[in-house]
Amino acid sequence: MNSISNMIDWFVSTGVLNMAMIALIYLTVFAVLGLFLVLLERKVAAWFQLRIGPNRVGYLGLFQTIADALKLVSKELTGTVKADKFLYNLAPYFVIVTSLMALAVFPFTRDLQAFDINIGVFFLVAISSIGVIGILLGGWSSNNKFALIGAMRSGVQTISYELSVGISLLTMVILTGSLQLSEIIEVQKSGWLIVQGHIPAIIAFMIYMIAGTAETNRAPFDMVEAESELGAGYHTEYSGMKFAYFFLAEFINMFIIAALATTVFFGGWLSPFGITDSLPWMGLFWFLAKTFVLVFLMMWFRWTFPRLRVDQLLTLEWKYLLPINLVNLVLMAVIVWLNLTIQI
Amino acid sequence: MGTATLEPTSIKKGFKSEEYFINMGPQHPATHGVLRLLLTIDGEIIKKVDPDLGYIHRSIEKMCESNSYQQIVHLTDRLDYLSSHINNEAVCLCVENALELEVPERVKVIRTILGELTRIASHTLWWGVMGMDVGAFSSYFYGFRDREMINDIFEETCGARLTMNYNIPGGLMQDIHPNFVKRVKEFIPHFRSKLPEYDRLLTGNIIFQKRTKGVGVLSKEDAINFGASGPVARASGYSCDVRKYHPYSALDKINFTEALDTTGDSFARYKVRIAEMWESLAIIEQLIDNIPEGDHKVATNAVIKLPKGEFYQKVETARGEFGVYIISTGTKNPYRVKFRSPGLSNLSLLNHIAVGGKIGDLVATMATIDIVVPDIDR
Amino acid sequence: MGYFSDIYHGIGTLLTGMRVTGKYFINARKGAITQQYPDNRDTLQMFERFRGEVVMPHDENNEHSCTGCQKCELACPNGSIEIIWDRVIDPETGKKKKAIDQHIYHLGMCTQCGLCVDACPSDAIKWAQNFENSVYDRTQLTRILNKPGSKVRAGVEE
Ligand code: SF4
Numbered sequence: 001m002n003s004i005s006n007m008i009d010w011f012v013s014t015g016v017l018n019m020a021m022i023a024l025i026y027l028t029v030f031a032v033l034g035l036f037l038v039l040l041e042r043k044v045a046a047w048f049q050l051r052i053g054p055n056r057v058g059y060l061g062l063f064q065t066i067a068d069a070l071k072l073v074s075k076e077l078t079g080t081v082k083a084d085k086f087l088y089n090l091a092p093y094f095v096i097v098t099s100l101m102a103l104a105v106f107p108f109t110r111d112l113q114a115f116d117i118n119i120g121v122f123f124l125v126a127i128s129s130i131g132v133i134g135i136l137l138g139g140w141s142s143n144n145k146f147a148l149i150g151a152m153r154s155g156v157q158t159i160s161y162e163l164s165v166g167i168s169l170l171t172m173v174i175l176t177g178s179l180q181l182s183e184i185i186e187v188q189k190s191g192w193l194i195v196q197g198h199i200p201a202i203i204a205f206m207i208y209m210i211a212g213t214a215e216t217n218r219a220p221f222d223m224v225e226a227e228s229e230l231g232a233g234y235h236t237e238y239s240g241m242k243f244a245y246f247f248l249a250e251f252i253n254m255f256i257i258a259a260l261a262t263t264v265f266f267g268g269w270l271s272p273f274g275i276t277d278s279l280p281w282m283g284l285f286w287f288l289a290k291t292f293v294l295v296f297l298m299m300w301f302r303w304t305f306p307r308l309r310v311d312q313l314l315t316l317e318w319k320y321l322l323p324i325n326l327v328n329l330v331l332m333a334v335i336v337w338l339n340l341t342i343q344i
Numbered sequence: 345m346g347t348a349t350l351e352p353t354s355i356k357k358g359f360k361s362e363e364y365f366i367n368m369g370p371q372h373p374a375t376h377g378v379l380r381l382l383l384t385i386d387g388e389i390i391k392k393v394d395p396d397l398g399y400i401h402r403s404i405e406k407m408c409e410s411n412s413y414q415q416i417v418h419l420t421d422r423l424d425y426l427s428s429h430i431n432n433e434a435v436c437l438c439v440e441n442a443l444e445l446e447v448p449e450r451v452k453v454i455r456t457i458l459g460e461l462t463r464i465a466s467h468t469l470w471w472g473v474m475g476m477d478v479g480a481f482s483s484y485f486y487g488f489r490d491r492e493m494i495n496d497i498f499e500e501t502c503g504a505r506l507t508m509n510y511n512i513p514g515g516l517m518q519d520i521h522p523n524f525v526k527r528v529k530e531f532i533p534h535f536r537s538k539l540p541e542y543d544r545l546l547t548g549n550i551i552f553q554k555r556t557k558g559v560g561v562l563s564k565e566d567a568i569n570f571g572a573s574g575p576v577a578r579a580s581g582y583s584c585d586v587r588k589y590h591p592y593s594a595l596d597k598i599n600f601t602e603a604l605d606t607t608g609d610s611f612a613r614y615k616v617r618i619a620e621m622w623e624s625l626a627i628i629e630q631l632i633d634n635i636p637e638g639d640h641k642v643a644t645n646a647v648i649k650l651p652k653g654e655f656y657q658k659v660e661t662a663r664g665e666f667g668v669y670i671i672s673t674g675t676k677n678p679y680r681v682k683f684r685s686p687g688l689s690n691l692s693l694l695n696h697i698a699v700g701g702k703i704g705d706l707v708a709t710m711a712t713i714d715i716v717v718p719d720i721d722r
Numbered sequence: 723m724g725y726f727s728d729i730y731h732g733i734g735t736l737l738t739g740m741r742v743t744g745k746y747f748i749n750a751r752k753g754a755i756t757q758q759y760p761d762n763r764d765t766l767q768m769f770e771r772f773r774g775e776v777v778m779p780h781d782e783n784n785e786h787s788c789t790g791c792q793k794c795e796l797a798c799p800n801g802s803i804e805i806i807w808d809r810v811i812d813p814e815t816g817k818k819k820k821a822i823d824q825h826i827y828h829l830g831m832c833t834q835c836g837l838c839v840d841a842c843p844s845d846a847i848k849w850a851q852n853f854e855n856s857v858y859d860r861t862q863l864t865r866i867l868n869k870p871g872s873k874v875r876a877g878v879e880e
């Protein structure tokens with residue numbers, strides 16, 4: 001008995017218990033978030049396409065994705081005979097774990113931030129590039145040519161667009177002078193960064209949204225899955241829960257991209273009218289509202305545009321986004337140097 | 345099948361690359377049915393396309409030899425099911441010509457209107473699927489919305505939405521439904537307002553243009569050599585509209601311009617089809633107000649016996665030139681029936697124009713060739 | 723500058739496309755083109771000419787107008803119709819006359835081509851508009867169209 005209470009004491013005193021509990025809460029919240037995003041996407045897609053969308057399970061189909069998740073959990077895990085079993089099984093975890101890790105650093109409101117590190121932006125960029133390893137592994141180890149092509153495309157795509165995401169964020173970091181996300185929001189108390197940085201900030205935001213959509217492998221950059229070309233791309237051979245991990249990760253990544261844009265460009269949890277200070281929970285509302293507007297924008301892209309071809313994808317990045325981005329970076333530096341920012 | 349060598353080709357010193365095979369189909373979203381394409385690819389670049397046919401072969405031509413001439417008609421529904429009305433018309437015209445039967449004006453006009461509606465229905469479906477093939481999902485539903493109105497017209501008049509079997513040798517099975525004219529008149533303004541939307545959503549879209557312009561270029565010579573027909577050939581500048589050169593039914597009295605383009609790439613094929621939809625609307629508009637009164641059929645013998653001889657009739661379906669060739673020995677069944685389907689010759693182009701492109705290009709090219717697999721396999 | 727005008731033009735076309743879908747999104751409430759089947763079963767009305775399955779209408783005296791001429795059987799390309807007939811003595815005229823015993827219709831083999839209905843000289847068979855034709859056992863797809871004990875209506879001649 002004594003040893004157990006000792007152990008509990010140790011857990012409490014070192015904070016491991018706290019961490020575990022926070023992790024558990026985060027995990028649950030984000031599983032629900034992922035499911036909600038899937039439902040949202042299906043509803044939004046339906047409304048774009050003159051359909052009604054899921055409306056059978058629960059009120060207005062609210063439980064549709066829960067039913068889908070249950071179905072996926074109960075499904076048999078199939079795979080190819082010649083697959084590299086270890087890598088094949090590892091890949092989905094890579095993808096889902098990285099996307100969950102990225103969520104840890106977001107300041108949802110002033111006090112709701114699990115992990116406030118001073119290299120927040122850098123951490124996010126770094127983490128998001130690990131996810132692609134999971135996709136590469138999955139495609140490579142499935143022993144399926146479609147999956148392999150998808151995985152290779154994903155490698156090409158992510159390596160290229162990572163640059164644009166990084167540089168457009170860097171442009172904004174010049175303005176804030178800090179990589180810490182809470183600090184970045186502090187700076188925005190005198191106006192959202194997209195207002196403060198005006199022209200270069202708007203350009204950076206546009207590039208960030210394009211590159212961010214590409215990072216999450218969503219249409220019009222869904223080369224990796226490219227339904228009409230590759231069947232299902234890198235996750236062709238995955239089924240059941242493992243497929244669900246890839247699927248959920250895609251949606252959580254979309255949320256991350258939108259949330260990061262909210263934090264860096266649109267003032268995070270700050271209210272647009274400056275009344276949040278009295279009501280702390282309103283911060284959460286503003287954060288989610290802004291994020292979902294951006295998520296909606298990405299969905300709008302997806303259901304409107306045709307897919308690019310793989311070489312056009314690279315042309316877009318290396319011939320258009322990257323040069324503009326670099327010039328934009330210099331422009332932003334000049335603006336900050338000459339104190340031309342707009343402060344409210 | 346599969347004769348391409350697997351020898352490694354060295355691109356640069358020190359780098360080895362290997363061509364490999366990939367099976368696109370028989371179950372693949374881009375092949376629109378059970379068509380198997382055996383691709384030899386080098387990375388993303390297509391080296392060879394080998395279409396492997398026969399997954400949906402039903403020996404319709406052979407079946408025709410044991411069916412009466414009335415029964416043959418309904419089998420042609422199952423060839424190019426998106427142009428079923430025009431296929432039926434071809435068989436009926438062939439039989440009527442052989443019998444030297446003159447059908448009433450009313451029948452001719454109604455057949456032409458239905459044929460052009462079929463063409464629009466087929467093209468709207470193609471447009472939706474084309475969008476989906478290049479990754480724009482919403483176009484699918486917009487295309488289907490407009491096709492649905494035509495299908496309702498068909499269902500009300502013919503009794504079926506796809507396999508209509510409304511033509512019979514000698515005329516039409518029933519007279520048109522009283523609502524027919526009203527519904528068609530409702531459809532025309534609706535579709536006129538929606539077609540520009542098609543342009544705004546896809547045609548003008550920069551990504552779409554990049555995906556289709558200069559992709560799968562077919563020269564005029566090749567179009568003729570491969571026996572291409574329909575929008576595929578016309579996009580290469582080969583004027584071959586059967587409706588213009590060998591008008592049938594009421595088409596000889598109609599003013600319309602044949603949609604032509606000269607670039608021969610996927611975008612040209614796309615534009616030709618869009619233009620054809622406008623033309624079809626114009627044709628319907630010219631006819632719908634003056635459908636002559638009269639009978640909906642002329643009586644034929646219950647058992648139709650064609651005179652001894654060979655008979656050929658061609659029509660322009662949504663995909664190109666569809667021909668019916670009947671050899672009769674004077675009995676109630678044909679001795680041999682051969683269908684010239686546009687899909688087969690258009691598909692034979694694929695290897696020629698897709699090689700050197702990327703996988704994405706192949707999908708765009710396939711979409712603009714607009715194959716219907718049962719038409720190819722028969 | 724070609725480079726920048728390309729970008730400008732490109733973004734313009736993308737926004738045009740987004741306007742189209744955006745318009746539909748905003749009007750989504752009234753614009754759904756899909757049907758809520760099977761919720762709308764009660765109100766779903768097929769067109770009167772819709773070819774669901776071949777039926778033989780009977781009147782209140784349990785009489786139909788099929789003379790057993792077998793024209794439909796001959797017209798059918800798929801052999802979906804089989805007619806079992808016999809010659810019976812007409813009680814009025816005393817002459818022997820063809821009469822059907824069973825008009826067997828195999829829905830499972832029918833391609834809904836409509837040739838049989840078109841061929842029938844006495845309009846004894848017609849199309850029903852039901853479309854929910856799936857069954858658990860394919861023997862249920864074989865139907866005998868004339869009701870038991872029915873007979874041909876007087877006056878309907880071959
Ligand atoms: S509809 Fe056609 S296939 Fe069906 S029973 Fe009548 S003739 Fe035969």
Ligand code: SF4
Pocket residue numbers: 787788789790791792793794795805841842843844845846847
């Ligand atoms: S249903 Fe009509 S065609 Fe068939 S046997 Fe009876 S009367 Fe003759």
